[in-house]
Amino acid sequence: MQRIPAHVGDRIEAIETPALIVDVDAFERNLERMAGATKGTRLRPHAKAHKCVAIAKSQLARGAVGICCQKTDEAAVFVGAGIRDVLVTNEVVVPAKIARLAELARAAHVGVLVDAQPCLAALSKAALRSAATIDVYVEVDVGAHRCGVAPGTPAVELARAAAGAPGLRFRGLHAYQGAAQHLRAPEQRRDAIASAAALARATREAIEAAGIKCEIVTGAGTGTWRHELDSGIYDELQPGSYVFMDVDYGRNVPDADDLRFEQSLFVLASVMSVPADERAIVDAGLKAFSFDSGLPVVHDRPGLVYAKASDEHGVLAVAPDAPPLALGQRMRLVPGHCDPTVNLYDFLVAVSHDVVKAIWRVDARGALG
Amino acid sequence: MQRIPAHVGDRIEAIETPALIVDVDAFERNLERMAGATKGTRLRPHAKAHKCVAIAKSQLARGAVGICCQKTDEAAVFVGAGIRDVLVTNEVVVPAKIARLAELARAAHVGVLVDAQPCLAALSKAALRSAATIDVYVEVDVGAHRCGVAPGTPAVELARAAAGAPGLRFRGLHAYQGAAQHLRAPEQRRDAIASAAALARATREAIEAAGIKCEIVTGAGTGTWRHELDSGIYDELQPGSYVFMDVDYGRNVPDADDLRFEQSLFVLASVMSVPADERAIVDAGLKAFSFDSGLPVVHDRPGLVYAKASDEHGVLAVAPDAPPLALGQRMRLVPGHCDPTVNLYDFLVAVSHDVVKAIWRVDARGALG
Numbered sequence: 001m002q003r004i005p006a007h008v009g010d011r012i013e014a015i016e017t018p019a020l021i022v023d024v025d026a027f028e029r030n031l032e033r034m035a036g037a038t039k040g041t042r043l044r045p046h047a048k049a050h051k052c053v054a055i056a057k058s059q060l061a062r063g064a065v066g067i068c069c070q071k072t073d074e075a076a077v078f079v080g081a082g083i084r085d086v087l088v089t090n091e092v093v094v095p096a097k098i099a100r101l102a103e104l105a106r107a108a109h110v111g112v113l114v115d116a117q118p119c120l121a122a123l124s125k126a127a128l129r130s131a132a133t134i135d136v137y138v139e140v141d142v143g144a145h146r147c148g149v150a151p152g153t154p155a156v157e158l159a160r161a162a163a164g165a166p167g168l169r170f171r172g173l174h175a176y177q178g179a180a181q182h183l184r185a186p187e188q189r190r191d192a193i194a195s196a197a198a199l200a201r202a203t204r205e206a207i208e209a210a211g212i213k214c215e216i217v218t219g220a221g222t223g224t225w226r227h228e229l230d231s232g233i234y235d236e237l238q239p240g241s242y243v244f245m246d247v248d249y250g251r252n253v254p255d256a257d258d259l260r261f262e263q264s265l266f267v268l269a270s271v272m273s274v275p276a277d278e279r280a281i282v283d284a285g286l287k288a289f290s291f292d293s294g295l296p297v298v299h300d301r302p303g304l305v306y307a308k309a310s311d312e313h314g315v316l317a318v319a320p321d322a323p324p325l326a327l328g329q330r331m332r333l334v335p336g337h338c339d340p341t342v343n344l345y346d347f348l349v350a351v352s353h354d355v356v357k358a359i360w361r362v363d364a365r366g367a368l369g
Numbered sequence: 370m371q372r373i374p375a376h377v378g379d380r381i382e383a384i385e386t387p388a389l390i391v392d393v394d395a396f397e398r399n400l401e402r403m404a405g406a407t408k409g410t411r412l413r414p415h416a417k418a419h420k421c422v423a424i425a426k427s428q429l430a431r432g433a434v435g436i437c438c439q440k441t442d443e444a445a446v447f448v449g450a451g452i453r454d455v456l457v458t459n460e461v462v463v464p465a466k467i468a469r470l471a472e473l474a475r476a477a478h479v480g481v482l483v484d485a486q487p488c489l490a491a492l493s494k495a496a497l498r499s500a501a502t503i504d505v506y507v508e509v510d511v512g513a514h515r516c517g518v519a520p521g522t523p524a525v526e527l528a529r530a531a532a533g534a535p536g537l538r539f540r541g542l543h544a545y546q547g548a549a550q551h552l553r554a555p556e557q558r559r560d561a562i563a564s565a566a567a568l569a570r571a572t573r574e575a576i577e578a579a580g581i582k583c584e585i586v587t588g589a590g591t592g593t594w595r596h597e598l599d600s601g602i603y604d605e606l607q608p609g610s611y612v613f614m615d616v617d618y619g620r621n622v623p624d625a626d627d628l629r630f631e632q633s634l635f636v637l638a639s640v641m642s643v644p645a646d647e648r649a650i651v652d653a654g655l656k657a658f659s660f661d662s663g664l665p666v667v668h669d670r671p672g673l674v675y676a677k678a679s680d681e682h683g684v685l686a687v688a689p690d691a692p693p694l695a696l697g698q699r700m701r702l703v704p705g706h707c708d709p710t711v712n713l714y715d716f717l718v719a720v721s722h723d724v725v726k727a728i729w730r731v732d733a734r735g736a737l738g
Contacts, residue, residue, distance in 0.1 A: 147642035273516035
């Protein structure tokens with residue numbers, strides 16, 4: 001595992017690189033901003049972004065109703081750490097995992113998604129065996145074309161089955177439009193969520209017309225949450241990345257009235273070689289960033305471009321007018337995609353005014369199951 | 370961390386997904402093939418590919434002279450597990466890391482690269498302080514344009530400084546042409562290594578003409594090792610990925626006389642949703658594969674294409690004539706790039722004839738420092 005890269009009280013210069021650092025002031029402003037803007041609705045931040053109990057507790061302390069996880073094993077980490085309300089925003093199919101989920105539901109308020117009848121039956125059996133109640137949400141495909149039943153009749157049928165299944169409590173709809181989060185133009189995001197919300201609304205109405213209570217419509221992410229909030233149809237919001245932000249979210253063109261979140265997550269890297277005027281090498285490569293959404297970006301150093309990577313090297317292109325780089329010189333890099341980058345580290349170093357304030361363990365790192 | 374996904378003796382059907390599995394028969398044939406083909410030269414396999422003590426020991430048992438690591442903390446894991454000859458194929462610049470490297474050199478034969486005078490001085494001081502000897506190789510840029518001094522005079526000057534530095538032992542040149550490993554056409558790879566070998570040869574001759582012994586030229590990777598071997602100039606070969614292979618190496622067009630390595634590494638995944646005839650979702654996404662070299666490929670299931678990913682989902686495009694997929698159905702996927710994919714897991718599940726033979730810990734996972 002990663003060596004603990006610093007200690008509380010260290011100056012930033014003492015942090016061993018590469019390290020994942022959080023500008024804790026920007027981070028806390030992000031938390032406050034989202035908590036303030038969503039007051040009066042249910043905020044259930046997605047913990048897959050940070051996988052960190054300390055951060056989840058900060059979100060709950062600011063009024064979040066619970067957290068989301070993406071995997072049963074993530075949920076196990078958070079429930080084990082005392083978090084009492086966890087929604088697994090995913091289908092769970094494998095019997096061993098369903099059994100573990102039911103056990104978690106003895107200790108905490110646990111929800112899960114369904115998009116197929118066989119899983120409902122298995123969840124119901126497991127809940128009864130564990131003498132627990134599991135909250136169930138029907139996942140509806142509102143445009144992401146990932147998991148989920150079609151809106152309308154298929155969702156009503158599954159809701160009816162969920163509402164009648166012993167050990168389960170049908171709570172409502174999961175209507176996450178994941179494909180809308182990174183649409184670049186603000187009107188694209190607005191239109192995609194308008195469409196998603198219309199589908200969610202029609203489905204909820206069809207379910208309620210069938211005499212089934214559909215209490216909660218949950219969904220939304222960092223790229224679109226404002227639209228879900230404004231739609232009047234979403235009762236609960238699930239943004240995750242807003243705590244950190246990344247290069248890819250930075251590519252979204254904001255709307256005039258979009259709330260801005262600050263970049264709080266950085267990889268701190270050191271120059272390990274300056275073989276030519278136009279090139280320098282840093283100690284953070286393919287194992288220090290996730291590259292699925294593109295290359296990292298050098299923060300606040302004009303003239304430096306992170307141009308390519310190998311396993312443990314990042315090659316910087318140095319502009320002719322950039323100040324020369326020295327061996328051991330350090331810099332911050334913004335990850336292309338925050339969630340899978342966090343999953344590469346065992347520790348987050350929380351820094352304020354160049355001093356290490358806390359070391360947060362990435363508790364659910366690697367919790368794939 | 371990852372839950373242990375299986376136990377020795379389990380059938381493959383019992384492995385919890387997503388899991389990283391090794392077809393141990395193909396894997397051992399890969400080890401044998403490389404050991405056989407490099408007999409008579411020094412094979413020093415790169416452990417950054419597997420980060421696994423059990424695998425390093427298998428390589429040493431087949432005649433490897435030692436291993437390569439890419440980071441000081443990786444080296445610490447292997448030395449701590451009893452491996453007695455480790456070359457860190459990288460520059461180490463930060464004083465704390467240099468001090469740790471010197472401490473490792475008390476317990477094992479440890480080498481490191483240099484491409485700048487200040488690091489030499491720091492290494493020398495640290496070696497003296499630890500009463501250890503550190504092997505030093507001058508890294509020469511033979512075409513990769515990453516780290517390394519220019520061939521010829523700059524390398525001679527650094528070699529002279531290394532040869533004269535107390536506590537250090539100048540061993541030779543590191544002449545790794547990383548940019549040649551994934552050139553697609555066989556003649557491109559051959560030409561690139563011919564050029565690299567010519568530069569390495571000229572540099573060695575210049576060093577020896579200066580009266581400095583240049584014992585070892587080390588380098589090579591899975592894509593080109595045969596050419597370095599045939600060149601007559603490389604004394605030591607450092608391939609790593611040959612133990613596993615991946616989609617990206619599979620894109621290299623082989624030469625007629627290239628030795629073939631088999632795909633031994635797979636991510637075992639389960640279908641978690643079949644929302645439409647043309648689409649299925651598996652439980653392995655951006656946190657289960659590294660996507661830097663492209664998407665994973667579904668193994669041995671015609672008609673299934675891994676089309677896109679989100680954090681914990683993989684979307685499969687299902688051809689009209691493909692057999693229908695069922696919930697919970699399992700399949701093997703070939704990672705786009707093996708090294709950073711292995712770094713996402715805590716365990717490798719070694720499987721032979723559908724039975725789990727061993728669980729190998731990815732001991733140096735996350736050892737970024």
